[in-house]
Amino acid sequence: MKLNSVDISKTASASSIVFEALRKAIIEGDVKEGEPLRQDEIARMFNTSRIPVREAISRLEEQGLVKTQRYKGAVVSGLSATEAEEIFDFRALIEPEVIRRAVPLMSAETLESARSSWAAFSASSDPMSWGDLNRDFHSTLYLASGLQYHLDVIDNAMDRIDRYLRAQLVMSNGMERANEEHIAIWEACVAGNAKQAAELTRLHISGARESLIQNINSLR
Template sequence: MKLHAIDISKSESAATIIFRALQKAIITGELSDGTPLRQDEIAKAFRTSRFPVREAIARLEQQGLVTSQRYKGAVVATLSMQDASEIFDLRAKLEADIVRAAVANMTQEITDQAHAHLDAFAACNDPMQWGPLNRQFHGTLYGVSGLPYHVEVVEGAMDRIDRYLRAQLIMSDGMARSDQEHRAILRACEARDAEQAARLTADHILAAKTSLEEQLRAQIP
């Protein structure tokens, strides 16, 4: 199992450390769909007992990153096309509302930060960094929306699909298109056109949904 394990035998937050390590490994694709999460093996890797491992896995199940299967126990969840479609539809609605609310509160500092994230995204050749850079861009805009619960729900949805989005960008050569769509959203924000920013955000997410669905279908024998 590919995990960046550390000795946490004396840590008071073992469950949280294990949770974050497993979460990262799943999101980045180091732990692929269907990989069993064996509690004894994980506990040994982190030099701790099974109790914090069990708690960490329970938290991952709450996020939808892990599911329990008969005879296999906890495994990394597989995302179906139906699941992916629902997640993207939810994101399109929520993120359009979030950016619409955020536009009035955007300062020059916020838009400058967003530009910097876009430049880093466009210049990045490391696929493992595409997801974090994408989220930094959107997060910078959404952070002034005044809708923290909406943003929290979106973050959870992104956790579910990050590894698929990265694969989609690689397989479909979607970086250039994504960069263009991001910059169009930012221009609308700078122009204080909240409705245009909302529409472009929804279109951006739904275009990614269509591309991902095409990639998932192509993998079906």
């Protein structure tokens, strides 16, 4: 006898679920910088014991999203302005190269998918969704490069500054500007102009960096 093998997608392990949830909460700023992560509390929230929670926290620390001290626990790690700038610098270095190598490999589907990403971004009136849609757009284009390691590293960098990026988007004309720049990048990709796509990406990122500095300074 043979059955249609119903793909029972195995439920993920508890530690993975906790990890993803905490990661999301941290990068979106739902738990603030410096806020401690209490193992008991989190375990209760997910109806598990502290064991999966501790594994999740180990991973978060390895990713740099939390810092732990022995017997004192984990706190969400913040970024100084300097550190945030450094990560923007890092992105401005690596992402242009990735998109440059991605452009010649972009399929029609990739371009169409990216188009709908920027369209969704452009059309969305919900600031909460801007962060995700922004990342979707860039990730879609980068994915065509097939450079998995680069993509992983970029993801980590994005995780670390996600909060600040979201803040940029809601501030002043951040969203409108990002939108225009997305379209320009996308058009360069459609035209197969790798160098231009790279340069526009670089400007896109360093522009965000500058506006971050401005905002920080305006708070003094």
